[in-house]
Amino acid sequence: MPYLALGLTLFGYALLMRSNPVRSSLGDGWRCLRRYSVLWRTLAWMALANALFLLAVRFTDEWRSGTPPLLMRPGWTDPGAWLKGTPDSLWWLPASSVRDTLEGSILPAFEMTVGLFNNVVTTFPLAIFAAVGLILNRRRTLVLLGGALWRRFGIGAWLLLPFVLVCALATIAKAILYFRPGWAEPWIPWGPAVAAASVIFEYLLGVGIQAYLILHAYAWVRGMSFEQNAMREVAIRRLSAASKWAGLVLCVQVLLIELPLLASFYYGWPGSPDVVTGHLAWVRYVFAGLLLLFMSMQAWLTLHGETLRRAFAAHWRLIRRHWWAVSWFVITAFVHCFGLQFLRAAVMRGVGEETVPGIVWAMIWPWIFGLVAGWLLAAWVCLFKRCE
Numbered sequence: 001m002p003y004l005a006l007g008l009t010l011f012g013y014a015l016l017m018r019s020n021p022v023r024s025s026l027g028d029g030w031r032c033l034r035r036y037s038v039l040w041r042t043l044a045w046m047a048l049a050n051a052l053f054l055l056a057v058r059f060t061d062e063w064r065s066g067t068p069p070l071l072m073r074p075g076w077t078d079p080g081a082w083l084k085g086t087p088d089s090l091w092w093l094p095a096s097s098v099r100d101t102l103e104g105s106i107l108p109a110f111e112m113t114v115g116l117f118n119n120v121v122t123t124f125p126l127a128i129f130a131a132v133g134l135i136l137n138r139r140r141t142l143v144l145l146g147g148a149l150w151r152r153f154g155i156g157a158w159l160l161l162p163f164v165l166v167c168a169l170a171t172i173a174k175a176i177l178y179f180r181p182g183w184a185e186p187w188i189p190w191g192p193a194v195a196a197a198s199v200i201f202e203y204l205l206g207v208g209i210q211a212y213l214i215l216h217a218y219a220w221v222r223g224m225s226f227e228q229n230a231m232r233e234v235a236i237r238r239l240s241a242a243s244k245w246a247g248l249v250l251c252v253q254v255l256l257i258e259l260p261l262l263a264s265f266y267y268g269w270p271g272s273p274d275v276v277t278g279h280l281a282w283v284r285y286v287f288a289g290l291l292l293l294f295m296s297m298q299a300w301l302t303l304h305g306e307t308l309r310r311a312f313a314a315h316w317r318l319i320r321r322h323w324w325a326v327s328w329f330v331i332t333a334f335v336h337c338f339g340l341q342f343l344r345a346a347v348m349r350g351v352g353e354e355t356v357p358g359i360v361w362a363m364i365w366p367w368i369f370g371l372v373a374g375w376l377l378a379a380w381v382c383l384f385k386r387c388e
Helices: 002-018 023-035 038-065 095-104 106-115 126-135 138-179 191-222 228-267 273-293 297-304 308-321 323-351 356-387
Strands: none
Touching (some): 002 023, 002 323, 023 191, 023 323, 038 126, 038 191, 095 106, 106 273, 126 138, 126 191, 228 273, 228 297, 228 308, 297 356, 308 323, 323 356
């Protein structure tokens, strides 16, 4: 049965890719990826930095508790069962774990699919360096961002720019509290509030990085040449155009996710943090579904600098005229994202998170993620240009 399921899966995947109506856009996305490797390397390095940071936090906690990490399962020295067969073997993934992994991969795959149109990668902890660079005005980033916000919002930029700087400081404080959680004890437990403010800066940074990558793919489609520094400045200016949509997304995210978490931490309402986190899975589905309804908004704002009203009108016109191609792209992207998330979770469960093979897999997976995510992002830009 496992071999039959694998054969049917491979046959279905081949049929999907062969008969896909957006096959030409997928092929163009791969060619764009070969021309500009920054599209996938940027995403891969950011995912790798996040994996290394989480690994460092875990080993730091184990070192404080005096519990040595389990680098190898004890059964790997048994000649009769070192590879598989028992929970102590090098590989152990029973059928029940496979079913749990399949169910647990749906939400991350859905969010990754939606992230292709908004923010596909976690920017922490590299957001720390971006926050420091923004505060110190490295490469005139603060000046460029302030000027772009002034042209877009006028006097409102005097409120938005300090707010962004406060969220940048919260990102730095969040990293410190990971390794020094006792620093928050003399005062109120302000760690959750710092984390909520940090999410805002991390999301805005992710939108800016995705705008930078989208512009690369669009330049390849149009056959334009450019300089890297000039493209970076264009991405910062276009971030101000996308900031209105990013602000709406952040407001919904704060209302649906961050505020219930803060209320559970500080007041125990509407339940304990563990209970609220479990119920938020359905809220994350709803939030991702809402973002999917407005999938081309970021592309319109990034590539054309439209106003929010004109971007809304252009988005619905695109969906109305090209819903068949767009729907097939979403289905194809979800299939790849689901396969990627299932592969990550299955291998991690099979070898164990704290073992040496698990650590090696945690370092390899970001490169696979960056390649797939960069390819799908470039393919989306190619499809968007065709529909446009």
